[in-house]
Amino acid sequence: MICLAAFIVFAILGIFSATHRRLAKQAFWCVLRRVTFKPCQASIGEILKGKIVGWLLRRKSRWAGWVHRYFEVFSWIFVIITLVSTFYTVKGAYFYIRYGTCNPEHPEQCLISTQAALEKGVINPYYCNDK
Amino acid sequence: MVENSWKSQFPFLMQKKNGQPLIYFDNACMTPCPIPVLEAMEKYNKEFFSCGGRSNTHFGRDVDDKVEETRELVAKFIGAGASQEIIFTKNATEGINLVARGLNLHAGERVLVSDREHNSNLIVWQVLQKERGIELMILPSKSDETFDLAGLEAELQKGIKLVSVVYSSNLDGYTLPVEEIVKLARKYDAFVMLDGAQAVPHHAVNVKKLGVDFLAFSGHKMTAPSGIGVLYGRLAHLENLSSLLCGGHSVKDSRYNGFELEDIPARFEAGLQNYGGIIGLGEAIKFIKQVGFDFIAKQEFELNYFITRELKQIGGINFVGVDDPKSRGGIVNFYHEKMDSNQLTIFLDESANILTRSGRHCVHSWYNSRGVKDSIRISSYFYNTIDEAEKLISALKKILGLV
Structure with a gap:
């Protein structure tokens, strides 16, 4: 399942870099094969797993076996974390464009709030002002 | 075992990754060029x-x-x-x-x-x-x-x-x-x-x-x-x-x-x-x-014999093709019952800087006819040494210990 997380991450990085675009493409094909219940061939998933477990084999071989066995579980956790963080990033970006701050309720907690948003004070984005 | 110094003639083979020397066992695919x-x-x-x-x-x-x-x-x-x-x-x-x-x-x-x-x-x-x-x-x-x-x-x-x-x-x-x-x-x-x-x-x-x-x-x-x-x-x-x-x-x-x-x-x-x-x-x-075919044949056979013998002691390994190392030149082709061949190749590369080849080796027809998914091929040449073969076996044992 690591290929799904890899696809999301590399697709975003691919906006800026051609190398990551190629990796995103590989990850996409792997995801496509997974969703159609076909096994990935020497895919990006295997390469990533190889890099992680290979690194552990060189340094902490006990952990390598553990990561190798539960790699799918770790992949799912990583996918969920990636999806959740992507959701909050997109939401923050939307608020920033809309209100000048990524946190309209507490603009002071958002490092990139504009001066106008900070001066305006607390904004409730869910409050409807129509009368 | 006759040791040799031919490896030093190949700049590609003298590289290191993560402090580990490169061990190249994919010679059936292609070989690097020597200095001359x-x-x-x-x-x-x-x-x-x-x-x-x-x-x-x-x-x-x-x-x-x-x-x-x-x-x-x-x-x-x-x-x-x-x-x-x-x-x-x-x-x-x-x-x-x-x-x-x-x-x-x-x-x-x-x-x-x-x-x-x-x-x-x-x-x-x-x-x-x-x-x-x-x-x-x-x-x-x-x-x-x-x-x-x-x-x-x-x-x-x-x-x-x-x-x-x-x-x-x-x-x-x-x-x-x-x-x-x-x-x-x-x-x-x-x-x-x-x-x-x-x-x-x-x-x-x-x-x-x-x-x-x-x-x-x-x-x-x-x-x-x-x-x-x-x-x-x-x-x-x-x-x-x-x-x-x-x-x-x-x-x-x-x-x-x-x-x-x-x-x-x-x-x-x-x-x-x-x-x-x-x-x-x-x-x-x-x-x-200059290297000579007698030396090439001797080196390949000794490596093949050693690798085959050691692999036979590891459980779950199936050999591809003829059984006798004498008939197999520099090639040992096998697959493990529990470890995917592609994954095994990547692990060898990432953990030990050992390059091998996995897949169907462009003989898809043979694999399809025998119902074998794929395999990992170790192919040696005259510059490979017994020391490299020992490192390969040691790395394989470590990796296969994961399953």
């Missing part, structure tokens, strides 16, 4: 870079001299009667395609191949089956995966135009009994073409003694650069062979309504050639002669 080959190609590019065969400058003549010198070297190396019988190609695949398409086979004419052919000696015949209606016979191996000479004779009796088989297999390193194959083919007036890509780099080949009609091989499996290969053809057969490519250098003259073909071998070498690659191939042959 690299220097010869660099000299060409720096000092006499020029168009061969058409340039009336001293640089052009230097290129021509080097190309013809290499042609003669190749001819002597494989025991050809004359240097005109040597055609430079891109690789063995191109050589096989040249013969397959150039023989002008007709509908109903039969071509026989073995059941362990690389795609380079299978697909082109399947294409000709569709395009021209030729008949393709696949000769099954015996139960011990060796070549079935009796089966060959039975097929020859039915009428075969060409026997096109692999000399040494890239699947398991098994060398076919080519002398007997050629004798049988002669008896029934069939042509013989050998795919020598895995044979020429590993043992002495003499086409004249063998009596073979065509032999194709690649430079990149014998310490020459990629992009250069050779097709040997008997002069009498080459006279009747059509070219795969036509164009510059392949004709003496052309008019709006016709052309006059060049002599052999120029007529088969259309367009500017890979001069750097040809010069590199010449140096590679000199280098291999």
Whole structure:
């Protein structure tokens, strides 16, 4: 399942870099094969797993076996974390464009709030002002 | 075990990753170039870079001299009667395609191949089956995966135009009994073409003694650069062979309504050639002669014997192809019941800097017929050492301990 997380991450990085675009493409094909219940061939998933477990084999071989066995579980956790963080990033970006701050309720907690948003004070984005 | 210092001649092999020396066991795919080959190609590019065969400058003549010198070297190396019988190609695949398409086979004419052919000696015949209606016979191996000479004779009796088989297999390193194959083919007036890509780099080949009609091989499996290969053809057969490519250098003259073909071998070498690659191939042959086939065979057998013996002690391993290491040259091909071959290759690379090859090794047909998904191939050459083989086994044990 690591290929799904890899696809999301590399697709975003691919906006800026051609190398990551190629990796995103590989990850996409792997995801496509997974969703159609076909096994990935020497895919990006295997390469990533190889890099992680290979690194552990060189340094902490006990952990390598553990990561190798539960790699799918770790992949799912990583996918969920990636999806959740992507959701909050997109939401923050939307608020920033809309209100000048990524946190309209507490603009002071958002490092990139504009001066106008900070001066305006607390904004409730869910409050409807129509009368 | 005879240790050797040949490895130091290969800059590629002297690299390290994460403090670990590179261990290269993918020699059946391609081999790196030694210093003399690299220097010869660099000299060409720096000092006499020029168009061969058409340039009336001293640089052009230097290129021509080097190309013809290499042609003669190749001819002597494989025991050809004359240097005109040597055609430079891109690789063995191109050589096989040249013969397959150039023989002008007709509908109903039969071509026989073995059941362990690389795609380079299978697909082109399947294409000709569709395009021209030729008949393709696949000769099954015996139960011990060796070549079935009796089966060959039975097929020859039915009428075969060409026997096109692999000399040494890239699947398991098994060398076919080519002398007997050629004798049988002669008896029934069939042509013989050998795919020598895995044979020429590993043992002495003499086409004249063998009596073979065509032999194709690649430079990149014998310490020459990629992009250069050779097709040997008997002069009498080459006279009747059509070219795969036509164009510059392949004709003496052309008019709006016709052309006059060049002599052999120029007529088969259309367009500017890979001069750097040809010069590199010449140096590679000199280098291999210096190493010597006796040493190559001894080194490969000892490595194969050691790796096979050690692998047999690890549970869950199944070998691909013939069983006896003596018959397998430098190749050990296997798969593990619980560990995916691709994953195993990546683990070896990432954890121990050991390069091997996984997959179906371009012999998909063999894997499909046996229901084997894929495998991992360890292929050694003269610069590999027992110390490297020990590291490989140790890394394999560590990785397979994960499952």
